[in-house]
Amino acid sequence: xxxxxxxxxxxxxxxxxxxxxxxxxxxxxxxxxxxxxxxxxxxxxxxxxxxxxxxxxxxxxxxxxxxxxxxxxxxxxxxxxxxxxxxxxxxxxxxxxxxxxxxxxxxxxxxxxxxxxxxxxxxxxxxxxxxxxxxxxxxxxxxxxxxxxxxxxxxxxxxxxxxxxxxxxxxxxxxxxxxxxxxxxxxxxxxxxxxxxxxxxxxxxxxxxxxxxxxxxxxxxxxxxxxxxxxxxxxxxxxxxxxxxxxxxxxxxxxxxxxxxxxxxxxxxxxxxxxxxxxxxxxxxxxxxxxxxxxxxxxxxxxxxxxxxxxxxxxxxxxxxxxxxxxxxxxxxxxxxxxxxxxxxxxxxxxxxxxxxxxxxxxxxxxxxxxxxxxxxxxxxxxxxxxxxxxxxxxxxxxxxxxxxxxxxxxxxxxxxxxxxxxxxxxxxxxxxxxxxxxxxxxxxxxxxxxxxxxxxxx
Numbered sequence: 001x002x003x004x005x006x007x008x009x010x011x012x013x014x015x016x017x018x019x020x021x022x023x024x025x026x027x028x029x030x031x032x033x034x035x036x037x038x039x040x041x042x043x044x045x046x047x048x049x050x051x052x053x054x055x056x057x058x059x060x061x062x063x064x065x066x067x068x069x070x071x072x073x074x075x076x077x078x079x080x081x082x083x084x085x086x087x088x089x090x091x092x093x094x095x096x097x098x099x100x101x102x103x104x105x106x107x108x109x110x111x112x113x114x115x116x117x118x119x120x121x122x123x124x125x126x127x128x129x130x131x132x133x134x135x136x137x138x139x140x141x142x143x144x145x146x147x148x149x150x151x152x153x154x155x156x157x158x159x160x161x162x163x164x165x166x167x168x169x170x171x172x173x174x175x176x177x178x179x180x181x182x183x184x185x186x187x188x189x190x191x192x193x194x195x196x197x198x199x200x201x202x203x204x205x206x207x208x209x210x211x212x213x214x215x216x217x218x219x220x221x222x223x224x225x226x227x228x229x230x231x232x233x234x235x236x237x238x239x240x241x242x243x244x245x246x247x248x249x250x251x252x253x254x255x256x257x258x259x260x261x262x263x264x265x266x267x268x269x270x271x272x273x274x275x276x277x278x279x280x281x282x283x284x285x286x287x288x289x290x291x292x293x294x295x296x297x298x299x300x301x302x303x304x305x306x307x308x309x310x311x312x313x314x315x316x317x318x319x320x321x322x323x324x325x326x327x328x329x330x331x332x333x334x335x336x337x338x339x340x341x342x343x344x345x346x347x348x349x350x351x352x353x354x355x356x357x358x359x360x361x362x363x364x365x366x367x368x369x370x371x372x373x374x375x376x377x378x379x380x381x382x383x384x385x386x387x388x389x390x391x392x393x394x395x396x397x398x399x400x401x402x403x404x405x406x407x408x409x410x411x412x413x414x415x416x417x418x419x420x421x422x423x424x425x426x427x428x429x430x431x432x433x434x435x436x437x438x439x440x441x442x443x444x445x446x447x448x449x450x451x452x453x454x455x456x457x458x459x
Contacts, residue, residue, distance in 0.1 A: 108133060
């Protein structure tokens with residue numbers, strides 16, 4: 001079961017000191033940068049309020065804004081494909097690549113394509129899919145999934161990356177980070193010009209402009225979208241914003257919350273395929289609007305706020321659980337607090353309900369979210385839903401039922417010997433792993449009621 005594997009992996013990572021050292025070092029650098037970046041805001045809390053309001057407003061009329069986006073995008077020669085799930089999205093991409101006899105796809109960093117497992121699908125079609133983001137390229141070489149929403153290779157040190165390049169690319173060993181970057185850049189250059197298809201995600205879909213906004217720091221998304229004749233953007237339906245002018249709020253919120261930058265290095269708005277008189281750009285541009293469980297979440301008003309997420313990664317960086325067990329332990333596309341909230345709805349509650357329990361409920365994630373998603377409250381709602389739908393283990397339900405009954409029938413605790421109470425308590429706490437690394441709790445020989453009665457008895 002996924003829950004059992006999660007507990008096993010979490011324990012291994014939590015006690016792996018080298019892993020924790022790398023994560024704390026890398027997240028520490030982000031924390032310092034974000035702290036400095038937030039000082040540039042005169043009214044950061046007001047910006048968060050505004051971002052939350054704008055995203056919530058769009059979600060209330062999501063169907064209307066999506067149709068507005070489609071109408072404006074297709075008016076400039078673009079094409080929109082609606083995909084209900086990952087299978088439909090992959091099938092449509094398969095048709096597009098087959099029509100162009102595609103041998104190579106260059107793909108910019110995109111969590112949505114990770115969600116539908118695009119690379120694996122293209123491999124089954126005999127198509128080479130090359131990640132062009134440096135971090136994504138590194139983890140692809142190493143046969144791993146991205147570790148972090150913003151920083152895919154956060155768990156790797158410079159020495160680790162050098163070892164990966166030596167092993168998979170046959171390069172000379174070096175401790176020069178600049179040489180490692182140049183090696184990857186040199187290898188990727190030819191891929192851009194040779195690829196028939198370029199794939200990106202989309203940070204924002206702009207309804208009034210019919211455009212896709214992409215944010216990045218390396219320029220690889222621009223190259224992936226410009227050189228190939230076909231540009232495919234795979235974007236979740238929740239990424240819509242109402243107006244082009246809203247980017248002046250969301251671009252800084254996204255970059256400052258995630259990396260501490262005022263804005264990321266490259267911010268590009270794609271309005272469709274190359275127009276008459278334009279000298280560059282793809283001949284064809286297709287946007288795949290992916291549902292994949294999002295409307296299920298949208299239909300739950302008390303949990304809908306999770307769809308405001310702009311994928312900044314801030315909640316991961318402050319989460320004490322994430323910083324101890326790492327991104328791969330979650331075994332999902334989206335890790336950390338936001339992953340624990342949305343994964344059960346995107347990929348199935350029975351298989352992923354345990355993620356909502358992997359939280360201290362400290363609220364740090366909620367306090368840093370730039371669009372004010374009440375993450376810790378949503379985790380509690382997920383827990384409630386999993387119990388109401390009967391997804392908890394039989395043994396756990398029996399233990400909780402016994403505890404509830406005993407609390408409602410106080411006399412039963414008084415007549416039971418201390419030894420039986422200790423055994424029952426040990427079994428109950430064993431369900432949540434208490435006894436594994438703590439001393440077993442022992443019940444007092446006399447209950448409070450008995451002690452109080454003795455105290456009141458005249459001596």
